[in-house]
Amino acid sequence: MAIEIAPLPVPPTADAAKLKDFGREVKGVNPGSLSPEEFKEVHDLLYKYGALLFRDVVLSPEQQFALTKAFDPTSESYGHGNKKTEGEKKSILHPDLKTIPRVPQVQLIGNGMVYDHEGLAEAKLKHPSHTTFHKTRVSPEDEEKGFTRYYRWHIDAALYDLSPPKVTTLYGVTVPKGERQHVRYDDGTGEELDVPLGTTAFVDGRNMFGILPPELKSVAVRTKVKYAPHPYVWMAPAHALSTGLGIMSEGLEMSYDDLPPWEESKIKVLPMLWKNPVTGELHLQVHPCGVAELIIDPLPAGAKREGALYPDGVHLKDLKEVRELLYKMQRPAIAPSFVYPHDWHERDLVLFHNRGVLHTVVGAFKPDQVRAFHQCNLAASDDPKGPSEEDVKQWA
Numbered sequence: 001m002a003i004e005i006a007p008l009p010v011p012p013t014a015d016a017a018k019l020k021d022f023g024r025e026v027k028g029v030n031p032g033s034l035s036p037e038e039f040k041e042v043h044d045l046l047y048k049y050g051a052l053l054f055r056d057v058v059l060s061p062e063q064q065f066a067l068t069k070a071f072d073p074t075s076e077s078y079g080h081g082n083k084k085t086e087g088e089k090k091s092i093l094h095p096d097l098k099t100i101p102r103v104p105q106v107q108l109i110g111n112g113m114v115y116d117h118e119g120l121a122e123a124k125l126k127h128p129s130h131t132t133f134h135k136t137r138v139s140p141e142d143e144e145k146g147f148t149r150y151y152r153w154h155i156d157a158a159l160y161d162l163s164p165p166k167v168t169t170l171y172g173v174t175v176p177k178g179e180r181q182h183v184r185y186d187d188g189t190g191e192e193l194d195v196p197l198g199t200t201a202f203v204d205g206r207n208m209f210g211i212l213p214p215e216l217k218s219v220a221v222r223t224k225v226k227y228a229p230h231p232y233v234w235m236a237p238a239h240a241l242s243t244g245l246g247i248m249s250e251g252l253e254m255s256y257d258d259l260p261p262w263e264e265s266k267i268k269v270l271p272m273l274w275k276n277p278v279t280g281e282l283h284l285q286v287h288p289c290g291v292a293e294l295i296i297d298p299l300p301a302g303a304k305r306e307g308a309l310y311p312d313g314v315h316l317k318d319l320k321e322v323r324e325l326l327y328k329m330q331r332p333a334i335a336p337s338f339v340y341p342h343d344w345h346e347r348d349l350v351l352f353h354n355r356g357v358l359h360t361v362v363g364a365f366k367p368d369q370v371r372a373f374h375q376c377n378l379a380a381s382d383d384p385k386g387p388s389e390e391d392v393k394q395w396a
């Protein structure tokens with residue numbers, strides 16, 4: 001049977017035109033045993049559409065690892081590394097990840113108590129909640145009424161030493177059913193989004209770039225992003241914004257001197273725009289929470305200076321200034337009309353282009369709502385490519 005694709009169901013809150021190239025359901029193939037020809041087709045579809053859904057899939061952790069690895073054959077270890085070091089135990093990610101013993105590249109994530117699962121006798125899973133990460137929270141009374149927030153918009157990446165994974169695979173083993181929830185942005189805009197319980201929300205990095213006004217497109221194409229060393233340890237004492245799109249600037253980040261040992265050469269400095277290896281399009285890809293500095297190149301020779309921001313370039317090191325500029329560039333693309341909230345069913349397998357989309361955990365489960373997902377992504381064999389010289393000429 002030939003591979004067939006169908007659009008993902010876009011919710012009524014979304015602008016269908018903006019999401020028309022985002023996401024496809026793939027039918028007619030078993031993602032656990034793709035032939036080389038089928039894989040090539042799936043590979044290109046993923047880069048074209050950003051996320052692929054396979055329904056009713058039976059997939060072992062071994063098959064999930066093999067499928068994920070096929071996108072980057074020389075990658076080997078989990079996106080955050082396979083071994084837990086002392087330093088990582090201080091990371092804000094530590095409580096969310098449990099490793100499948102047989103296949104350490106695959107993590108068990110979810111909510112509630114899971115027993116006798118793929119070699120784990122017992123695992124206590126906790127769906128991350130905005131209440132432990134954001135500066136402010138939805139009141140318990142409003143939570144009771146179904147109001148919630150995005151947890152943390154991000155790219156799956158260690159952002160120190162290791163290269164950002166190309167692809168993440170998420171497989172829904174146990175998916176509890178429950179009432180829909182309402183995401184509040186709580187940032188003065190009054191924006192809200194109605195979502196299925198426990199959705200994973202996605203936005204397309206192409207839109208994040210594409211909807212910027214020309215002066216910010218020019219900044220984006222000239223900017224490199226410098227992340228903090230051990231960013232998840234660094235940010236652990238700090239609090240996030242109510243949209244989950246970055247950190248409040250309150251000076252609470254850990255001092256670089258107090259971090260686990262780090263080396264300048266392992267700090268990640270990555271372009272703000274990542275070039276899609278199949279379509280050549282530019283995706284605005286920044287993990288806002290981990291950013292420490294922005295390095296903006298001067299305008300290239302011949303570019304129009306009138307109305308340009310930072311025409312002579314600048315190295316922004318003031319965290320508040322860095323975050324404010326970045327927020328101005330990223331916030332428009334998480335408006336409800338740009339968000340695809342996936343409605344999980346058991347045995348759904350979602351593959352997403354981790355270098356082309358941002359995603360977030362959403363909502364809150366009760367302790368008895370048991371959910372088990374398998375997640376796999378692999379530290380990549382190289383760093384993402386930035387804009388070409390032609391791209392800079394076109395957009396600067």
Ligand SMILES: [Fe+2]
Binds near residue numbers: 154155156359
């Ligand atoms: Fe993630």
